[in-house]
Amino acid sequence: MNMTETRxxxxxxxxTEKEILLDIQNLxxxxxxxxxFLKRTIGNVKAVDDINIQIKKGETxxxxxxxxxxxxxxxxxxxxxxxxxxxxxxFDGKDxxxxxxxxxxxxxxxxxxxxxDPYASLNPTxxxxxxxxxxxxxxxxxxxxELKPEILELLGRVGLPAEAYDKYAHEFSGGxxxxxxxxxxxxxxxxxxxxxxxxxxxxxxxxxxxxxxxxELQDEFDLTYLFIAHDLSVVKHMSDRIGVMYLGxxxxxxxxxxxYAEPLHPYTQALISAIPEADPKKRKExxxxxxxxxxxxxxxxxxxxxxxxxxxxxxxAEIKPALKEVKPGHHxxxxxx
Amino acid sequence: xxxxxxxxxxxxxxxxxxxxxxxxxxxxLRNKLAMISSFFLLTVIIISFLxxxxxxxxxxxxxxxxxxxxxxxxxxxxxxKSGRDVFTRLLYGGRVxxxxxxxCTALVVLFGTIVGSIAGxxxxxxxxxxxxxxxxVLNFPFLVFVIVLSAIFRGYVDGxxxxxxxxxxxxxxxxxxxxxxxxxxxxxxEYILASVSIGCKxxxxxxxxLLPNVLSTIIVQSTILFAGLIVAESGLSYLGFGVPQTIxxxxxxxxxxxxxxxxxxxxxxxxxPAIILTITILxxxxxxxxxxxxxxxxxxx
Numbered sequence: 001m002n003m004t005e006t007r008x009x010x011x012x013x014x015x016t017e018k019e020i021l022l023d024i025q026n027l028x029x030x031x032x033x034x035x036x037f038l039k040r041t042i043g044n045v046k047a048v049d050d051i052n053i054q055i056k057k058g059e060t061x062x063x064x065x066x067x068x069x070x071x072x073x074x075x076x077x078x079x080x081x082x083x084x085x086x087x088x089x090x091f092d093g094k095d096x097x098x099x100x101x102x103x104x105x106x107x108x109x110x111x112x113x114x115x116x117d118p119y120a121s122l123n124p125t126x127x128x129x130x131x132x133x134x135x136x137x138x139x140x141x142x143x144x145x146e147l148k149p150e151i152l153e154l155l156g157r158v159g160l161p162a163e164a165y166d167k168y169a170h171e172f173s174g175g176x177x178x179x180x181x182x183x184x185x186x187x188x189x190x191x192x193x194x195x196x197x198x199x200x201x202x203x204x205x206x207x208x209x210x211x212x213x214x215x216e217l218q219d220e221f222d223l224t225y226l227f228i229a230h231d232l233s234v235v236k237h238m239s240d241r242i243g244v245m246y247l248g249x250x251x252x253x254x255x256x257x258x259x260y261a262e263p264l265h266p267y268t269q270a271l272i273s274a275i276p277e278a279d280p281k282k283r284k285e286x287x288x289x290x291x292x293x294x295x296x297x298x299x300x301x302x303x304x305x306x307x308x309x310x311x312x313x314x315x316x317a318e319i320k321p322a323l324k325e326v327k328p329g330h331h332x333x334x335x336x337x
Numbered sequence: 338x339x340x341x342x343x344x345x346x347x348x349x350x351x352x353x354x355x356x357x358x359x360x361x362x363x364x365x366l367r368n369k370l371a372m373i374s375s376f377f378l379l380t381v382i383i384i385s386f387l388x389x390x391x392x393x394x395x396x397x398x399x400x401x402x403x404x405x406x407x408x409x410x411x412x413x414x415x416x417x418k419s420g421r422d423v424f425t426r427l428l429y430g431g432r433v434x435x436x437x438x439x440x441c442t443a444l445v446v447l448f449g450t451i452v453g454s455i456a457g458x459x460x461x462x463x464x465x466x467x468x469x470x471x472x473x474v475l476n477f478p479f480l481v482f483v484i485v486l487s488a489i490f491r492g493y494v495d496g497x498x499x500x501x502x503x504x505x506x507x508x509x510x511x512x513x514x515x516x517x518x519x520x521x522x523x524x525x526x527e528y529i530l531a532s533v534s535i536g537c538k539x540x541x542x543x544x545x546x547l548l549p550n551v552l553s554t555i556i557v558q559s560t561i562l563f564a565g566l567i568v569a570e571s572g573l574s575y576l577g578f579g580v581p582q583t584i585x586x587x588x589x590x591x592x593x594x595x596x597x598x599x600x601x602x603x604x605x606x607x608x609x610p611a612i613i614l615t616i617t618i619l620x621x622x623x624x625x626x627x628x629x630x631x632x633x634x635x636x637x638x
Contacts, residue, residue: 081530108536121527124357125549135535168356184535 021224022055022078022192027087029070029077033297045297047073049248049304050087052323053226055192060218060225062239062256064232064271066293070248071228072116075194078226079111080104092191109139112185114214116197118177122169128155128180129165135187151187157220158183159213175206182213186221194226199234211237232275236260241329244268247304248296250323254330264332266309303335311336361553364631371627374620381617385431392425408605415605417593426585427609433586434614437501438567444505445566446559449512454543454551456513457520468517475510479569482507484578496581504569508562515558519551553632560625564618571614587614 030044047070055061063071076082078089080096089097096107112135115121122131132154133147152162158179169177178198185193195214199207211234217223229235235242242259244252244267252265263269270287289308294300300307306316316335323333365371384391400420408415414423456467483503490499523529524547532546548555567587573579574588575595582589587610594600594607 076530079534081534105536105538108534113531113534115527115531117527121531123528123532123546123550127356134532134537138536138541170357181531184531188535 018056018058020054021057021092022053023090024051024053024078025088027051027074027077027089028085029073029082030085043297046248046299047296048077049299051250053243055224055226057224058222059241060227060239062235062242063226063228063245064230064235064242065245067230068293068296069245070296071245072196075113075196075226075228079113079194109188110190111192111194112188112190114181114185114193114195114198117201118174118181121181122177124168124170128167128169131169131180132183132187135184139188154183154186174202175210178202178210179213186217189221192224192226194228196228197230200229200231207234214238232271244271247293247299249304249333251305251334252332253323258327258330264326264330264337265334266311267305361631365627368627368630370623374623377620378617378624381431381613382435385428385435388428388432391428392422405603414609417606418599423606423609426590427613430585430587430590430610431613433580433584434567434570434588437497437570437580438563440501441504441508441566442559442563444501445509445512445562446555448505449509450516450555452509453513453516454520454547457517458524458539458543458547471510471513474507477507479507483573487578497584500570500573500579504566508566512558512562516551516555519554520547523547523550557625557629557632560621560628564621568618
């Protein structure tokens with residue numbers, strides 16, 4: 001398949017002296033649809049359908065796409081909160097695709113998640129101190145008291161006052177809660193953090209604070225991010241490289257600059273044309289996509305995007321284009337290139 | 338008006354830095370009906386369990402000289418057909434009835450919670466198997482089963498123990514179903530996913546993250562269950578299949594009213610257990626209601 005070729009080239013660009021931290025190969029995550037009298041599997045929702053991602057140490061990889069395109073599923077599968085149907089996840093050289101139980105629990109120390117909903121992602125019966133010290137106490141035998149200085153330092157680092165230690169999550173605002181969630185993810189000093197739409201539930205004014213905090217922490221703790229969002233301007237602010245997903249497929253991967261300057265895939269072009277412009281005098285052509293996203297349970301034949309693509313040709317319905325490098329570091333899955 | 342808003346402001350301020358439990362406790366303490374009920378129940382419990390220190394009359398000794406006496410200075414609530422002091426038997430009976438109720442509730446809640454939470458958390462085949470088993474147990478005809486089992490074991494094991502075990506074994510199904518449904522809803526929250534991702538073992542996820550968040554339901558359920566199980570004990574004892582006749586319980590005392598002469602002409606023999614039973618059950622239910630309100634974040638009573 002074309003995929004292997006893509007992978008090799010992706011590993012070679014000039015600035016790739018850095019090690020690859022996360023290597024995802026042909027990842028597929030399907031949700032079975034059960035039906036009928038005996039609850040047999042009668043179909044699959046192909047939430048993630050054959051994607052490849054490589055993330056280098058210290059890099060931020062952005063992942064964008066519409067709601068329901070499989071971004072979150074991808075993130076959760078990478079963290080093994082879901083079990084992939086097929087494919088391989090190599091984290092720091094180790095294959096974590098199939099590990100289970102205690103081995104998986106041990107491996108989790110190195111990759112953590114920041115969740116989307118700051119209200120639902122914190123246990124309402126735990127105090128903030130408990131929430132943040134819990135990950136550490138899952139792996140180390142230490143008393144809460146011994147840990148307290150460490151936790152207070154973390155609280156300070158994410159911009160929360162020391163008094164927060166004894167409070168409960170319901171006493172904080174959305175942005176502060178998200179800081180608690182970030183502190184919890186940081187507590188284990190992980191190598192990778194998957195941030196699943198960490199600011200989409202927040203006020204715009206608070207969004208940038210949280211984003212800047214994430215950026216500062218990245219330098220300080222040497223973090224690698226997989227940053228999932230549906231807001232292109234947020235991703236642009238955060239990411240070194242960006243992957244665009246559509247219906248469980250990766251349609252375009254490029255570094256930040258070239259993706260915005262020169263989007264190649266018709267879907268990416270449509271997405272980027274939808275970013276609001278601050279300057280009202282600047283007119284630009286907005287590409288409005290027709291129709292709805294097809295059901296991932298019954299994806300279209302050929303290119304998944306051909307049903308809505310303004311540039312679709314007859315053969316698009318037959319050939320499913322593979323992701324290939326058309327310019328250095330710029331990969332696109334479209335037969336036009 | 339001004340006062341009211343000031344007061345609610347004050348209560349708002351006070352909830353700061355309080356755990357959800359502390360908030361619930363405050364709400365409960367303000368609920369008059371529930372507080373009166375708790376006070377009453379506590380009194381009944383304390384007096385019952387202190388019975389040996391309160392009266393010295395013998396509960397089992399038959400006294401032919403003092404049969405069916407009306408209430409008097411010597412016998413505050415009169416004597417029954419065997420000449421035993423009704424007041425004394427009421428106290429000792431309360432001890433047994435409450436003990437059976439508490440023991441059964443504890444066992445039922447423990448077993449129901451274990452089954453329900455495992456079924457709800459793991460889902461899939463584990464869930465199906467456990468819930469079909471629960472349905473199976475719930476389908477046993479309660480009365481017939483208790484009668485048969487207590488008939489089989491009578492004489493081998495202590496009658497009271499059998500009663501407690503048999504009632505508990507047949508009653509946990511409801512709790513298991515409720516806990517399962519609550520856990521199913523609760524585990525969809527992202528904090529459960531978060532607890533997995535920070536490395537909690539499944540047992541820890543259930544015990545530390547899921548159960549505290551469904552505990553309010555379990556507590557409310559167990560108060561209602563407590564009332565129901567006291568009634569179950571009394572009903573069985575009334576029919577003669579519950580607590581052995583030699584041990585006084587409220588149900589056993591009530592069974593005297595099976596005789597129409599006692600029912601019609603000697604109310605002091607059966608009225609006291611009936612009244613105390615009714616009020617106890619009522620107050621337990623009021624407490625249950627109070628707890629339900631206290632745990633409900635939307636209620637502002």
